[in-house]
Amino acid sequence: MAPEEAAENLLLLRSFERRYLAARPLRSFPWQILEEKLKESPDSELLQEVLQKTVKHPVCVRHPPSVKYTRCFLSELIRKHEAVHTEPLDELYEALAEVLTAAESTQCHRSYLLPSGTALTLSESTAIVSHGTTGLVTWDAALYLAEWAIKNPAVFTHRTVLELGSGAGLTGLAICKMCHPKAYIFSDCHSRVLEQLRGNMLLNGLSLEPGAITDAERPQVMVAQLDWEVATVPQLSVFHPDVVIAADVLYCPEVILSLVGVLQRLAACHRDQAPDVYVAFTVRNPETCQLFTTELGRAGIRWEAVPPQERKLFPYEEHSETSILKLTL
Incomplete structure (x- = not known):
């Protein structure tokens, strides 16, 4: 990966990380940039990195956002993946399956x-x-x-x-x-x-x-x-x-x-x-x-x-x- 592309990916991951930890509205995420990156990349490595920086982030594992928020985020991530990749990414579906069985609470966490x-x-x-x-x-x-x-x-x-x-x-x-x-x-x-x-x-x-x-x-x-x-x-x-x-x-x-x-x-x-x-x-x-x-x-x-x-x-x-x-x- 070229240094310029690596720097762009780092900024993209940072943006997803900060927004997801703080449970900001999904419309504020740089989805279009992610979609363009996914079209350029033949594998799912970037999506796996996004998953690690968000749902699988150590802070979010301990103190997660609301169940509804996590479900909506993962659903959108899966849509972006399916739009450009024919092979399913097991980690995405496993994460969604976990959250679908979780009970909703009146409290959630936001991290900064x-x-x-x-x-x-x-x-x-x-x-x-x-x-x-x-x-x-x-x-x-x-x-x-x-x-x-x-x-x-x-x-x-x-x-x-x-x-x-x-x-x-x-x-x-x-x-x-x-x-x-x-x-x-x-x-x-x-x-x-x-x-x-x-x-x-x-x-x-x-x-x-x-x-x-x-x-x-x-x-x-x-x-x-x-x-x-x-x-x-x-x-x-x-x-x-x-x-x-x-x-x-x-x-x-x-x-x-x-x-x-x-x-x-x-x-x-x-x-x-x-x-x-x-x-x-x-x-x-x-x-x-x-x-x-x-x-x-x-x-x-x-x-x-x-x-x-x-x-x-x-x-x-x-x-x-x-x-x-x-x-x-």
């Missing part, structure tokens, strides 16, 4: 490869809205904020971080693994989200036990139930954050008003040295984003847009626009 080479794995709900909340799944703004944090570790190194609306925990876990904070406080208001969040922390090697050993890759961590509507200045003052972050929390006017309110109370806790605040969001409705900046102005909170970054580390939804604002309390 970090620059260190390790995988960050989350247990999530298979439904976008579950138990009355959207906090049981990971959204693009959390990925975007995590990637920005990994590229700007000095913002978090040796500092105490409070995350508002941690959801499944992707951003916080990435920061804990890659940015060496002194302490990290995950928070959310929904009891089911907090239960899942604790499980994801344990899944990724973080301990909530008092007196647990901490080091550069395992900072002191805690999980707090925090309702922005009722949280008081005395309650917030116990956290002593140097940095406050939030991702994908600008989805309705009521939540925006609650967020601005809790930021005002956080400012009241730190009259001498207010924490740095970063809010990441996906622009779904420009009016919602406008409401947030308007309410910040009314509250006397200054803001500036963080320069946009290239989205390379994680597999994102196509055509989504994501931004980060830095706030000055």
